[in-house]
Amino acid sequence: MQLTGMLYGSRLLSHVDFPASEVLGPDAGEDAIQDLIARHGLIFVKPVFRGGVGKKGKAGLIGKARDLKTALAEKERLYFAEHRHGNAFAKANGVTFEAGIPAEHEVYFAIADDTHFRAPTLTLTHRGGVDIEDLDKSDIATVPFEALTGLKAFVVANALTDIGAPREIISPLVQHLPKLWELMHHYGMTTLELNPIRMRPGRDGRLTPVACDFKCGFDRDDPRVARLGLPDQLFAADVSAFEQEVNQLRTHQGQSDVFVINEAGTILAPTFGGGANSLVTEVLGEAAIISSDFGGNPPYEKMKAVAAICYRHFLKRTNVLFVIGGKSNNTDIFETFRGMGDALREHFASHGPTPLYVVVGRGGPNLVRGMGNLAETLESLGLPYRFFGFDSAISEVVNYAKRVDGWMRDGGRVEIAAKLGLKATA
Numbered sequence: 070m071q072l073t074g075m076l077y078g079s080r081l082l083s084h085v086d087f088p089a090s091e092v093l094g095p096d097a098g099e100d101a102i103q104d105l106i107a108r109h110g111l112i113f114v115k116p117v118f119r120g121g122v123g124k125k126g127k128a129g130l131i132g133k134a135r136d137l138k139t140a141l142a143e144k145e146r147l148y149f150a151e152h153r154h155g156n157a158f159a160k161a162n163g164v165t166f167e168a169g170i171p172a173e174h175e176v177y178f179a180i181a182d183d184t185h186f187r188a189p190t191l192t193l194t195h196r197g198g199v200d201i202e203d204l205d206k207s208d209i210a211t212v213p214f215e216a217l218t219g220l221k222a223f224v225v226a227n228a229l230t231d232i233g234a235p236r237e238i239i240s241p242l243v244q245h246l247p248k249l250w251e252l253m254h255h256y257g258m259t260t261l262e263l264n265p266i267r268m269r270p271g272r273d274g275r276l277t278p279v280a281c282d283f284k285c286g287f288d289r290d291d292p293r294v295a296r297l298g299l300p301d302q303l304f305a306a307d308v309s310a311f312e313q314e315v316n317q318l319r320t321h322q323g324q325s326d327v328f329v330i331n332e333a334g335t336i337l338a339p340t341f342g343g344g345a346n347s348l349v350t351e352v353l354g355e356a357a358i359i360s361s362d363f364g365g366n367p368p369y370e371k372m373k374a375v376a377a378i379c380y381r382h383f384l385k386r387t388n389v390l391f392v393i394g395g396k397s398n399n400t401d402i403f404e405t406f407r408g409m410g411d412a413l414r415e416h417f418a419s420h421g422p423t424p425l426y427v428v429v430g431r432g433g434p435n436l437v438r439g440m441g442n443l444a445e446t447l448e449s450l451g452l453p454y455r456f457f458g459f460d461s462a463i464s465e466v467v468n469y470a471k472r473v474d475g476w477m478r479d480g481g482r483v484e485i486a487a488k489l490g491l492k493a494t495a
Contacts, residue, residue, distance in 0.1 A: 071285070071286050071287055072283075072284070072285050072286075072287070072299075073118065073282075073283065073284045074115060074117060074118070074165060074282070074283060075089060075090060075092045075115075075165060075167055075280070075281070075282065075283055076092060076094055076117055076165045077283075077299065078280065078282070078283025078284075078285075079091075079092050079280070079283070081252060081256070081283070081285070081297065082252070082280055082283065084252060084256070084297075085248040085249070085251050085252045086248065087245055087248050087249065087252070087278075087280060088245070088269075088277055088278060088279045088280065089279060089280045089281075089283075090167050090168045090170055090267075090279055090280065090281045091105065091109070091167070091168040092165050092166065092167045092168070093105060093165065093166040093167075094163070094165060095117060095148075095162075095163030095164055095165070097166055099137060099141070102137060102140050102141075102166055103137045105166055105168060106134065106135065106136065106137060106140065108168070109168040109169050109170075110135065110169065111133065111134070111135055111168075111169030112133075112134050112135075112140060112166050112167060112168055112169055113131055113132065113133060113134075113166075113167045113169060114131070114132035114133070114134060114140060114143035114144055114147060114164050114165070114166055114167075115130070115131050115132075115147070115164060115165050115167060116130055116147040116148070116150045116152070116161030116163070116164055117161055117162060117163040117164060117165060118152065118159040118160075118161050130147060130150055130152055132146065132147060133169075140166065143164075144164050144166075147161060147164050148161065148162075148163060148164055149161055149162065167281070170267040170269050170279050170281055171267075171269065171270075172267035172268050172269055172270070172279075173268065173270075174195060174235060174237075174238050174267070174268040174276070175195075175196070175197040175198035175265035175266065175267055175268070176193070176194070176195055176197040176238065176242065176263075176265060176266040176267075176268065176278065177192070177193065177194045177196070177197030177198070177199075177201055177262075177263075177264045177265065177266075178191070178192070178193050178197075178246060178249065178262070178263045178264070178266055179191070179192045179193075179260070179261065179262040179263070179264075180192075180220070180249060180250060180253050180260070180261045180262075181259070181260040181261075182259065182260075183211075183213060186213035188213040188214065188215065188216065189213065189214060189216050189220075189250070189253075190211060190212065190213045190214070191210070191211075191212050191214065191220065191224070191225070191228065191246075192209065192210070192211050193209070193210045193212070193225070193228050193229065193232075193246075194208050194209045194210065194232065195208070195229065195232065195233075195234040195235065195238060196208050197264050197265040197266060198264065198265035198267075201264075207232065208232055209232065210228035210229070210231055210232050212224060212227075212228045214250075216254070219247070219250050219251070219254070220246070220247045220249070220250035221247065222243045222244075222247055225242060225243045225246045225247065226239060226243045229242060229243075237276055238268050238276055238278075241268065241275070241276045241277055241278050242266075242278055245278050246278070249261060249263070253285075255293060255296075256287075256293050256294060256296055256297050257287055257288050257291030257292070257293035257294035257296075258285050258286065258287055258288075259286045259287065259288050260284075260285060260286040261284070261285045262283075262284040262285070263280045263281075263282065263283060263284075264282055264284075265281050265282065266278045266279065266280055266281065267279050267281050290365075311327070311329060311359075311378065311379075311382040311383070314378045314382075315327045315375060315378055327359055327360070327361045328359065328360045328361070329358070329359055330350065330355075330357050330358065330359060330360050331355050331356075331357065331358060332358065332383075333386070334353075334355060334356050334357050334358035334386075335356055335358070335386065335387060335388040335389065335474055335477070335478070336353055336356045336357055336358065336387070336388065336389045336391050336470060336471075336474050337358050337359065337379060337383050337384065337387040337389070337390050337391065338353065338357055338358070338359065338361070338391040338392075338393060338470075339359075339361055339363055339375075339376065339379060339390075339391075339392050339393075339409065340360075340361045340362060340363065340393050340394060341362070341363055341364040341393070341394025341395070341397065341400060341405070341431070342362060342364045342394045342395045342397070345393055345394045345395050345463060346360060346361065346362045348463060348464065348467065349391075349393055349467055352464070352467045352468070352471070353391075353467065353470070353471065356471065356474055358383050358386075358387065359379070359383070363375060363405075364394065364397065364400055365400070366397075366399050366400045366401060367400075367404075367405060367408075368404065369404045369405075369407060369408045370408070371408075372404065372405045372408030372409060373408035373409070373411055373412045374412075375408075376408060376409040376412035376413070377412040377415070377416065380412060380413060380416040381416065381420075384416060384420075384423055384425070385420075385423055387423075387425060388424075388425070388426065388473075388474050388477035388478065388481075388482060389425075389426050389427075389428055389470050389473050389474045389477065390413075390425055390426070390427045390428070391427075391428045391429075391467075391470045392406075392409065392427070392428070392429045392430070392431065393428075393429070393430045393431070393463065393466060393467065393470075394430070394431050394432075394433075395432065395459075395463060396431075396432030396433055396459040397431075397432065397433030397434070398433070399433075399434070400433050400434070401433075401434055401435055401439075402431055402432075402433045402434060402435045402436045402438075402439035402440075403434075403435035403438045403439035403442060404435075404439075405439070406429075406431075406439035406440065406442055406443040407439065407442050407443075409443070410442060410443045410445075410446035410447070411446070413446065413447075413450065414446055414449070414450065417450055422450065422451070422489045422491060423491075424477075424482045424483075424485040424486040424489060424491065425452050425485065426452070426453050426454070426455075426473050426476075426477060426481065426485065427447055427452055427453070427454040427455075428454070428455050428457075428466070428469060428470045428473055429443065429454065429455070429456045429457065430456075430457040430458075430461060430463060430466035430467075431457075431458075431459070432458060432459020432460075433459070436458065436459065440456050440458075443456075444456070451488060451489055452485070453485065455469070455473075457469075
């Protein structure tokens with residue numbers, strides 16, 4: 070997730086007239102905060118983090134206030150709060166003041182591309198407000214739908230009926246939830262999550278769904294994102310020098326999505342494809358230096374430039390250069406491998422050789438030609454390598470790379486260094 074919270078979430082939801090909780094930003098004055106409390110009775114004070122860092126509530130980073138004194142005390146506590154969840158770390162820069170929404174029912178709703186269904190898929194439960202992984206499967210609806218026709222009302226109605234949702238919440242949700250597909254589809258989002266949506270009763274007793282938390286991710290290469298007019302700094306917080314360099318290479322062709330997982334890792338894994346990226350990142354764990362997706366048929370010049378940046382930042386500490394992806398439909402393997410090989414050759418020429426083992430797992434157009442070109446480069450540099458084709462299970466290739474990394478740690482790096490005429494320590 071690249072954007073979280075209601076500060077910008079409420080603005081995005083207004084594009085499709087989806088109800089959202091009232092929110093004040095970090096610059097809100099005391100009179101405005103007092104007025105919000107007077108009208109709603111309860112407000113929530115939340116730190117503003119750039120990027121998606123989860124489990125803030127469990128970490129005690131959400132404050133409640135029923136009076137101005139408490140609200141200002143919570144503002145002081147949370148304004149520059151620090152939060153770590155897993156490998157993600159973030160520091161707040163401001164707080165929001167959000168109206169409390171009285172409700173008996175809370176709903177979780179999300180849309181994302183699902184590799185199992187190969188289609189946009191909604192996830193929906195009437196037991197929102199908690200971690201969805203804690204719920205019983207019978208309480209969760211996971212339903213794919215056709216992207217061309219969009220999220221239809223009957224899909225939402227059937228999903229709610231199948232999980233036994235209370236009758237009174239079905240009609241309001243059927244009316245409003247399809248709007249969220251419009252928001253996601255028309256503005257270049259890849260994922261969208263609201264949790265919770267609180268079902269606020271009106272004077273006539275009819276319920277209205279009100280979004281009380283917002284998360285989404287964008288395809289930054291999609292020009293439709295620009296329609297929202299979001300400030301660039303939303304995507305630039307806590308970005309390393311490496312990530313910033315790669316981001317500057319964004320073009321209409323070829324993806325360049327990167328995230329530094331562990332700067333002290335030992336496997337540099339340029340990955341092609343979102344599905345491969347998820348598997349590689351999970352299996353390699355702390356050994357992985359970066360999480361990346363360089364698919365989308367990048368041209369030679371872009372692939373060479375991206376590879377050169379990766380090598381310059383991380384190759385010196387790398388044991389295994391792990392080039393991995395599924396069987397592509399349109400990515401020219403020869404062009405991508407040629408770019409990566411030429412960048413490696415130039416890096417060795419400029420910075421000197423480094424002990425390295427290269428593992429490749431790939432499939433797609435011009436595969437044999439690409440592997441032949443890369444093999445020729447690696448042999449000329451004196452580097453050991455192992456190639457796997459499209460008929461090899463990607464999980465086994467990832468495990469092989471991990472075993473090679475272990476061998477490098479246990480003396481392989483010294484052995485390769487000796488062959489290269491270098492002095493190296495394990």
